[in-house]
Amino acid sequence: MKVAVLGATGQTGQYLVNQALQQGHTVTAIVRNPGKLTIHHDNLKVVEADIFSAESLKTHFKGQDVIMSCLGFPVSIFSAVTGYTLSMKVIISAMREAQVNRIITMTSWYTEPNSGTQSPYLIRFLLLPLIRSVLTNMHQMEQFLQETGDINWTVVRPPGLKNLPASAQEFLTHEGYFVPDNSGYPVGSTVGRGDVARFMLSLLNNNAWVKKGVAIITK
Secondary structure (H helix, E strand, O other): OEEEEEOOOOHHHHHHHHHHHHOOOEEEEEEOOHHHOOOOOOOEEEEEOOOOOHHHHHHHHOOOOEEEEOOOOOOOOOOOOOHHHHHHHHHHHHHHHHOOOEEEEEOOOOOOOOHHHHOOHHHHHHHHHHHHHHHHHHHHHHHHHHOOOOOEEEEEEOOEEEOOOOOOOOEEEEOOOOOEOOOOOEOOOEEEHHHHHHHHHHHHHOOOOOOEEEEEEEO
């Protein structure tokens, strides 16, 4: 397939680009700083663009089968995080102009404000408040996607990310804001970035999660 990757220089994005190339896809990595991407491949094209400009993106979206986004924005303590919603509005606008209607993007477990009540004490009272500004904007982006009737979106929600390559482990999935065990408590708390990329790519030939958000973790 022809795949455009946003956030390709990030840690998860680099796993995604590498795996997509290994699987035989043609990849366009859309980046702010081409020098940051050290991968070279005959089926890889690296282009520079502004993720906040539809005009800048639509040229690179034309002819693509799917847009895959691993964009991430830093936590902000004193002001709201807005990068997720601002960039997604632009991406969707550029997709419409380029006539591409499939996007796979990633957020996180616990984006919905009340979804962390069953999480372990330290996550609930220490980690979640620290990253709440990011989770809030991720949630706003998810809500924006839910309102787009014409776009086949999928939001992949991983827990804490570890910088590990893809494993061969099976995925546990749940249509919700975390993966629960039989008693409703979260199963584990981390996943390798390589596995997140592997799951995102598995959606290219699978319509199971179209117009849905799916929480994931490996067994």
